[in-house]
Amino acid sequence: MARYNAKESESRWQGVWAKCNAFAAPNDSSRPKSYVLEMFPYPSGRIHMGHVRNYTMGDVLARFRRAQGCNVLHPMGWDAFGLPAENAAREQGIDPRVWTAANIKTMRGQLKAMGLAIDWSREFATCDPSYYAHQQKLFVEFHRAGLVYRAEADVNWDPVDGTVLANEQVIEGRGWRSGALVERRKLAQWFFRITDFADELLFALDELPRWPEKVRLMQKNWIGRSEGLRFAFTLSNGESIEVFSTRPDTLFGASFLALSPEHPMAQRLSSSDPALARFVAECRRLGTAEEAIETAEKSGYDTGMTAQHPFDPDWKLPVYVANFVLMGYGTGAIFGCPAHDQRDLEFARKYGLPVLPVVVPEGIAPQDFSIDRESYTGPGRIANSRFLDGMNVEAAKAEVRQRLERSGKGRAATLYRLRDWLVSRQRYWGCPIPMLHCDACGIVPVPENELPVLLPADARFDLPGNPLDHHPTWKHTWCPRCGKAARRDTDTLDTFVDSSWYFARFCNTAAAEPVDSTATHYWLPVNQYIGGIEHAILHLLYARFFTRALRRLGNVEIDEPFSGLFTQGMVCHETYRDANGQWLSPDEVEKSGGIARRRDTGAPVEIGPSEKMSKSKKNVVAPETIIDLYGADTIRWFMLSDTPPERDIEWTEAGAEGCWRFVQRIYRLVTEASGLPNPGTTNLETANWGGGGEAAVELRRASHRAIAWVTEDLEGLRFNRAVARIYELANAIGASPANIDGSVRREALEILVRLVAPMMPHLAESCWQALGHTSLIIDGAWPVADPDLVRSDTVTIAVQVDGKRRGEITIEREADAETVRAAALGADGVMRALAGRVPRKVIVVPQRIVNVVT
C-alpha cells in the first residue's frame, strides 16, 4: 500500500504552482475581486506557530474565493523596520540591513514551504528605499495639508528603548515593546493630526458589521468621546479658570473647584507657596509610580482662594489643587459635585466639604434622599437647584448650557481621550523624517526631487543615543529655500506608520506615486483582514486614520481600509519545569500516560498549564520541525481543526499525529478506490443502483450535504466546523459498501478532495491526480450542492411525553400535522410512557419535534 509522501508531494506542487504563476493577481479582471490579507510579519528570524495559524486561515479563504471564481489578491510583505534589527547591530555588530535581509530570506522560505497561495511578485519590505521613499512623499503631503505638525509636548519616554512613544504604545504605564516604566519628558516632536478624524473614526465603527464587536468597542473606548460644557469661574484674585463638565446639570451641587497639580496656575502659585510646591512635587513623585495610582487616596491642597458660582456671585467655592485631576484631559480643572461623582465624594468626605444631592431618583422626595458612601449617577429630577428644580437631567443640562452661553461664560464642547499620534522616534532603523531645520527659515520639507532621504549605510551603533544624530555628516545639509546650512531631522517615523498603508501599496507595488488610485479603486477595501487581537487599537486605528487622510488628499476613494476583520486566537502549549523549577522545552520532555520525564535523565517533570508559546517559558514548537516531520498540510489541518479560530488553540503532539493520520486516510480512500469510471465519464442518472442502491443514495446525500455545510462554514470562517463536516464525509465514504456504484464513489471522492483543497492544497493536488485528472485542482471550480440531495424526503424526529424524550419517528418530510400526530402517538416508547392515559394536548412542530402533554 502506497503511503502519501508529503515531502515529495509538497515540493512538487509548490514547484508546479510557481511555474504557472498560479497566484498572480491581475489588476483588472471580469471576475469579482477579493482582497484577502493577513497582517504582514515582522522579520524576527523564523516564523512561529502564530504565523502558521494566521497565514493558514488567510490562505484557506484566498483559495476558497479563488475556487468560487474570484480574482484574488493575496500578497505578502515584511514589516521590516524596528528595534530588534538595531539591537542586533548594537549587540552583534551586524548591519541592520544584513540582519533583516537574512531573516526575510529564511522566513520567506518557511512561508513558501507552507504552500501559501500568495502573489509573490508583489512582495516588498518596508525598509526598502522604494517603499519608504513613498512614505516620505506622503509625510510631506500630509504636512502640506496640515495633517502633520511639530509641537513641544509632555511625551512618553521609554528609557530602555531610548525613544518616545505614542499614547497607544504605553500599556499600563510601560513601553509596549520594552516593558520599561515610561517617563514624562517635554520635547518637540512630530504629530499626526488623528484627532481631526476622531468623530469619523468613532461613528464609522457602527458601519463595520464584519468587525468583531470587541474591537469596535475597544476603539470606541479609546477614542473616548464625551459631550459637555466648557465654562469659566471667576476667582477671588480676579482671574478666571475654565473647567469642563459633562454634568452641568449638577452645578448647584458644586462644593469646590480643583486644579491639576500640573495646571499652569498651580505651577505659578507654587512658586510663592512652598507648601503647595511640596504638594505638587509629591503628586509628581506618586504620579509616575503607576501602581500607586490605583490605591492613591484622594488628596488636595487648599489654595485659600475662592471661586464665584456662575449663577450666584455671592456663593463662594474653595479652590484646591487635587491629585486626582489630570492635566491631560479637558482643561485640567474641574468643579466638584460630591453627591453625583464618586471621586468628588471621596474628596469631599476627606476635607469635610458639603454633599448636596441635586438629582433625585424618580419617586423619592428630595428631603428623603441623601448620599452616604456612594454617589448617585443615575437619572432623576433636579432638586435644590433654583431655576432647574423639577427638570430631568437632559433638560437641566440644556438650560445651564443656554444660560452660560448667553452670558458668554461658557460653550458646548466635545472632548476626546484620543490624542494626536506622536510619530517621532529617536532611532536609526526606521523611515527618516524628510524635514529640515533651518535657522533662518525654520522647518522646511525636503523637496520632492531630493527624496528619498536615505538612511546612511555607515552609522555607528557602539555609542549610546540616536545613531542618526551623532553621525558625523548625515544631518548636515543646505536649506532649499535660503541656501544656508540646515540640519536634517534625525528622528525616524514610528514603525506603525509603515504598516498604516502597506495594504494600499500592495495594490500596485510598482506605481510611481505612493498609491495608485486606479489599482486601489479596484482592490480596496480589503475584503478580509486577519490578525491578532493585540492590534485592536494600535495598528487598526492608525490604518483607519491613514486611509481617511489619504482620502482627504485624493489618493483613495474609500473611508475604511478593511471591510471585514477577523482576530484569531493565540497558539498555546503545555509548560514543563524540572525539580529545580527550570523551564523545559517540549522536545526535552517525554510523555507517557500523563506522566512527563526528562528525555535525557528520566527525571520527573512537572506539567504546567497551557500558555501562549513563548521563549521565556520554552513551550515553543518550531513549525519547520513539524513541516519536516509531517508536511505543511498536516500543520495547516491542525490549525483549522477543533478549536474555533478566534479562541486560543493548544498545540499537542497527539493532535498533530491525528492530523497526519487523516492525511493518510484521505490518500488511502482515494488510491484504494476501485472500479471508478474515468474522469468525466461518470453518469449519475444511469448509475447502477442495483444491489447497494440505498447506500448509493445515502452517499450522494452525505456528499452534497458536506458541500452545503463546508461552503457555509468557510463563508463564516468557522474552519473547525468545516473540518468536522469533512471528517463526516470521509467516514461516510469509508463506511460505504465496496460494491457501490463507481460513478457515485467517484463523485463522493472528488467532492471530498475539492472540499479539502483550500485547507490541504498539496494533498488535494496529489489526490486529484490519483483520481486520473490531468488538470490542477486549483483551477477547478468550487462544487455546488444539489438541493434535492441536501434535503431528504424523510425526517426522523423525536417524540416527547411531558417534555421527556420517549421515542422517535421517521416520517415523510412534508407530512401534515395530523399524520405526524398519529405516527407519534403510535410510537412504541410513547404508548408505553402514556400507559393508557389520554393526552391533554399534542404539540406538533413539523420537521422538528412532537411533544405529548398529559
Place this chain on the structure above:
RNA sequence: GCGGGCGUGGCGAAAUCGGUAGACGCAACGGACUUAAAAUCCGUAGGGCCGAAAGGCCUGUGCCGGUUCAAGUCCGGCCGCCCGCACCA
C-alpha cells in the same frame, strides 16, 4: 471601579430562530490482523440504576429561581474565570 466575553464529558468542542445535548477530533478501553511492533480495521464510552440480553428508568450544559408544552439557548439574582480601560470630570 467601569466596560466586554466566557462557564457543556478525561480534553478540544458541536448543538444559538427555544425543539433528540455531547456531532467531529484527541486521549482511553476492548477486540481483529501480526511471531512481534508499527500501520490499519471493528467496537465501547456523560454519570447512576435495573436487565442474561434486547432494552428501559433516573439524572445531567457553573449555582439558585422564573417564563414555556419544551430551556445549554430567553428573563432575574448569584458564583467563578478571562480580556480591555482605568481617578477621562
